[in-house]
Amino acid sequence: ITTTSALVHTPSCNSSTTVFPMDPTPKPTAPHQGSLPVVIRGSCLCGVVRLESKMAPESITICHCRECRKASGNPFLAFGLFHNDYIQWSIASSTGVKHLLGDLAEGIKLTYYSDVAVRGWCSRCGTPLFMKYHCRPDGTSITTGLFDNEHITGSLPPIKEHIFLGDKASWWHVPSDDGAARHSGFNEPFTRRLQVWSAKGRPQRLDLPP
Secondary structure (H helix, E strand, O other), rough: OOOOOOOOOOOOOOOOOOOOOOOOOOOOOOOOOOOOOOOEEEEEOOOOOOOOOOOOOOOEEEEOHHHHHHOOOOOOOEEEEHHHHEEEEEEEEOOOOEEOOOOOHHOEEEEEOOOEEEEEEEEOOOEEEEEEEOOOOOEEEEEEEEEEEEEOOOOOOOOOEEOOHHHHHOOOOOOOOOEEOOOOOHHHHHHHHHHHHOOOOOOOOOOOOO
């Protein structure tokens, strides 16, 4: 999901503590005192990169932009929005499982196709894992294909929206009865978020929590 060129961009690293005056990424409501249980588990195709989440996605968005289509080899990519505090990435190896607590680049390949976001991939099998927008430092958009059906507790939200329909594959027809909103680019609230971020000099994060 990008709005600028597809050229690789190396961001600056002087703004990791920037506070954005924007709505925070929603968190789940704890049903009781104590820690929340894991409600979603998933992995890449080869199983090296693993995901655990203590929240269902706040929303699900289907992106039809050119970058998402080319990255996945499909007419679109579906993303679920998660708060960083409730997800955990891990890397499996012959010596065990390592939690990635700060620097995701320790086990995940990171690429920049614009200066608005970074994408994560399994460095072994190439599965697309997530996008992290610099204007939303507390959230991660995770590809929903990672979720294992047998490891989903409860239900997922319905598809919220289709975005970047202006880039849609001409041969693909969006279902008319899915109840989702439709946008030629980003939706209006996220466009405003990008504008605020851009007005602040387009600060970028390299620490990439969690």
